[in-house]
Amino acid sequence: MRSDNVKQGPERCPNRSLFYALGFTDEELERPLVGVVSAFSEIVPGHAHLDKIAQAVKDGVRMAGGTPVMVPAIGVCDGIAMGHEGMKYSLPSRELICDSIETMATAHQFDALVLVPNCDKIVPGMLMAAARLNLPAVVASGGPMLAGKQGERRVSLSQMFEAVGSYKGGLIDAATLDDYTKNTCPGCGSCAGMYTANSMNCLAEAIGMALPGNGTIPAVYSARVQLAKHAGMQVMKLLEKGLRPRDILTPEAFENALATDMALGCSTNSVLHLLA
Structure with a gap:
């Protein structure tokens, strides 16, 4: 094993002592x-x-x-x-x-x-x-x-970008923009x-x-x-x-x-x- 370079033989006792400091056992190091x-x-x-x-x-x-x-x-x-x-x-x-x-x-x-x-x-x-x-x-x-939800519409970050333009263009109001902002990204995961x-x-x-x-x-x-x-x-x-x-x-x-x-x-x- 490649890892034997840091855990096998008397020359590697100093290395192994540091593994033991981390809580590793002999079984794990095998x-x-x-x-x-x-x-x-x-x-x-x-x-x-x-x-x-x-x-x-x-x-x-x-x-x-x-x-x-x-x-x-x-x-x-x-x-x-x-x-x-x-x-x-x-x-x-x-x-x-x-x-x-x-x-x-x-x-x-x-x-x-x-x-x-x-x-x-x-x-x-x-x-x-x-x-x-x-x-x-x-x-x-x-x-x-997962997709978010704005009203009854399923949305993703693409619609969030569009919502900014819609707000600046007067197509939606501040409350709707805030709804997008808070509900477009519902939790963890890649956008x-x-x-x-x-x-x-x-x-x-x-x-x-x-x-x-x-x-x-x-x-x-x-x-x-x-x-x-x-x-x-x-x-x-x-x-x-x-x-x-x-x-x-x-x-x-x-x-x-x-x-x-x-x-x-x-x-x-x-x-x-x-x-x-």
Whole structure:
């Protein structure tokens, strides 16, 4: 195991002593170390529930005989960063995410990775890291937000943008705009609509790096937690078989992703990320 570099032999007693300081047992250190990279935070609606998704992934890894180790990743909410200088930090954050995962996985010699993203630059940043590291890896995203409701109308963030224009054009009043504002986004998940986040979560599935349902099961459904558990179990199968991202990310896989992109009408940003 790659992780033996930090946990086996007398020369690694100092390393092991630090694992014991974390509460690890001998039994856990005899198993593969699986990095569970979670983008959980309290500032991104698509990430607000990723602590639960990451825990489900860890459960799956343990059920399949691995030792999960949760490590963090940053994430920018493009919606909150929109319209001010913060937007300049969004795309560069993709490279920071990729670099930080490489740093954590290499410094601690993880045997495999389960990547837990959900939003725009986080999904491609994690996929880039998977390809760069070429360790057995599975993406387990957080899932899309449910549609909101304005009166009897089902709405998403697209209608929220339109409502601003309607208000400025005198087509709706302030009370209606406030109704849109408070009810368009009903809870956690990547913004409802085929924006970059949902596009990349679907393409992660189409390209072979995520399990079926990764792009479409809503964030709040129990099936999303079940999928995360299966992702944790699946990465152990990949590790056993020695199947790595570069075995999966073939030219044919990219062609399949591009075909899916066209069929779904994905965000044009998906081209930017697939090239990266």
